[in-house]
Amino acid sequence: MSTRMPQGVDAPAFRKALDELAAIVGKEWVFVDELPLSTYRDAYSPLADGELLPSAAVAPANMEQIQQALKVFNAYQLPIWTFGNGRNFAYGGPAPRQSGYVMFDLKRMNRILEVNEKYGYALVEPGVSYYQLHRHLRQIGSKLWVDPAAPGWGGVMGNALEHGAGYTPYGDHFIMQCGMEVVLADGQVVRTGQGAIEGSPHWQSTKHAAGPHFDGMFTQSNFGVVTKMGIWLMPEPPGYKPFMITYEREEDLAAIFDAVLPLKINQVIPNAAVAVDLLWEVSAKTTRRHYFDGKGPIPDSIRKKIASDHDLGMWNFYAALYGPPPIIENNWKLVEEAMMSIPGAKLYLSRENDPAWDYRIQLMRGEPNMTEFSIMNWIGGGGHINFSPISAPDGKEALSQYNLIKQRCHDYGFDYIGEFLVGWRDMHHILMIMYDRADEVMRKGAYDLFAKLVDEAADAGFGEYRTHLAFMDQIAKTYKHNDGALWDLHHRLKDVLDPNGILSPGKQGIWPKAMRNQG
Secondary structure (H helix, E strand, O other): OOOOOOOOOOHHHHHHHHHHHHHHHOHHHEEOOHHHHHHHOOOOOOOOOOOOOOOEEEOOOOHHHHHHHHHHHHHHOOOEEEEOOOOOOOOOOOOOOOOOOEEEEOOOOOOEEEEEOOOOEEEEOOOOEHHHHHHHHHHOOOOEEOOOOOOOOOEHHHHHHOOOEOOOOOOEOOOOEEEEEEEOOOOOEEEOHHHHOOOOOOOOOOOOOOOOOOHHHHOOOOOOEEEEEEEEOEEOOOOEEEEEEEEOOOOHHHHHHHHHHHHHHOOOOOOOEEEEEHHHHHOOOOOHHHHOOOOOOOOHHHHHHHHHHOOOOOEEEEEEEEOOHHHHHHHHHHHHHHHOOOOOOEEEOOOOOOHHHHHHHHHHOOOOOOHHHHHHHHOOOEEEEEEEEEEOOOHHHHHHHHHHHHHHHHHOOOOOOEEEEEOOOOEEEEEEEEEEOOOHHHHHHHHHHHHHHHHHHHHOOOOEEEOOHHHHHHHHHHOOHHHHHHHHHHHHHHHHHOOOOOEOOOHHHOOOHHHHHHO
16 A cells, blocks of 8 residues: 555544445545555656655546545545546656545546537547547547647647647647536535536536636636537638748747748648757657767757758648638648748648658648657657747747747757747747656756746746646746735635645645645
8 A cells, every 4th residue: 555645634533534436436445555656656757756646546436536635535534635546647647746646547537528510519538548539520420620648648628628630620729618517625526617508508608607707717717517519610611732941040930930820820821830940859759869979959960961861951831721622722822932931941832751750741631640659769768847838929939939949958968849839829839858867967957948938938927837746836937926825816716615635735826724845
């Protein structure tokens, strides 16, 4: 049995609580031994081994078991960590915010409750993955597309609740969310939007209802347990034209996004387009040691050889056009004129024997896959953590952010490996810091680099939209307008909705009152 204990709970009370939980969910769904609990660790963590490990795990099968379990958690004041599919890798995976929490694992709740072909939506439970929903749609003959995140094993609900993104025109997953069922800490069940009308046929058709809009309050938070969520799905278009354009120079990044912005704002390019740097792109098909086995960032001369060997640019831009072929071809003229005006640009409408191309083409047409995990072979050792600041899709701003972050990566001995993903009026910059977890110096360097980037990005006016467990408090403190009024509001809500502080304490830097001084 695990030797870790929840904070403030003695061993006899803990054993009694677990017995009561076993009576609710079944003894086989309460885990206390080290082997099953090891699956709840962050396998790629920048922290030392032995940190952020749970005391136990409980896996309910339905909403009623959740309600009953919450009574036990409240009675014993057990801190729990709630998650659906647990694939949040590079951001902490399924691991808890602190060691000793009880994992509240909702993977057993994996039903696809409804698919509506006419209105283009699905209603899912927390454990439904992109793969599962995609297979179900194909099995029933649906013409609807899933919008998967990069790894297809992730959770449809979990990714939307974490503000995640995909690569089709439905790429902003929270925008495409519609209607939630939530169990509050005291067991009360709330449905948002039109779901609050008994028997409403429009729960997943419109987000709005009379009164405030609460759905966003349950994203990246610890105010309730989401048990059902509607997600809008894209109808299969009559045409699809994916493309890739390579750009020779790092400084082309500014011109790329100045050209992209009007195309995105006007929905000429409707999907979540992405500019991928050379090393991210090539890591799907080779390894760093194949080209360079020295310490520190790869020299420019070797970067140029990599680009030449694989017909790649320093930046590699992917996007797609969708719709009736005549509209695609008309819009394509605008895209080609804008994006090919940058000197040295090379256009690809197909690439043979290129797993990176195949991976992007699948993502942009809603086909889940796992190719992106192959980039873990670039360094070896599995360690990675994503630094994810937000900016506007402005060329000067993108280049400034890139130069700042690349320089810090080099200062700490790491390659810059990143991509810029463009929404309508925002840009997600994803830096993947890769390291060998068995190399203690490298792992510690990745941690220190990340911490440095958080503060420097905030000083430059950039905040992260998502982060690893280890940096939630630091990032929360960068949102400091009016003496941190936003997080003061979060804490006021926490105290009212979860007075015992049992739901995911510390999630996104939101702590219950009894633990706030340590956050």
